Amino acid sequence: MEKAKLKGRILNDLENLISRTCAKGKMTKRVQHIHSSIIKNHYNATDVCIDYHRKRVVMEILIDDSNYDPKTINVSMPTFNANFIFNSLCEFLKNCLDQDHKSLAYYAGLLSYYKNEQERMVLA
Template identity: 45%
Template sequence: MEKSKLRERVLFELEKLISQSCKNPAASKKYQQLHIVLLKKYYNATNVTIDYHRHRIQMEVIQDDSVYDPKQVNTYLPTIYTNLLFKNLRNFLTTCIDQDNKSVGFYSQLLKMFSTKQKGMELV
């Protein structure tokens, strides 16, 4: 019971952070990085760039994870270049939230990192 409440709270806080970050995403580098991290996680992508003015996301999606070996240098990973269009960034990023245990743990760490960064910035 308590785990489901924690899961719901993490997902709620993440959606709240996404809403806050989409109000003026180009104004802050940290919000741009948040968007990129969420997209990389959801799409298993590399080289993610977001054009906020033209409402485009460009990225390279990794086709096959079995080729990846963390013990050696990966000079070639099969990827697919993708150019996505979005109408509303907040809605688009909200649909990229996975609700499995591994993802919720990742989001929890992401929220923790963001809360410490924001507290440090308020003190300055």
């Protein structure tokens, strides 16, 4: 029961964060990092570029990451270029949210990062 509550809380907090960051007029580097991190996690992408004005997301998606070795430099990973158009960035990002355990752990870290960055901004 507590796991379900925690899962719901993480997803709810992340959806609220997405709504807040999409509502702002100016996209800071921190906000862009959060948005691209969500997309990278969902699509298994290596490089994400969000064009906020033209409402496009361009990314390199890994086709097969079975050859990935974190101990070596991976220069020849098979990828393909994808170009998505969105009407609402907020809805696009919310649709990218996955509910598996690995993604939930990633989102918890992302929320912690955002909270720590926000606290540093207030203290500075």
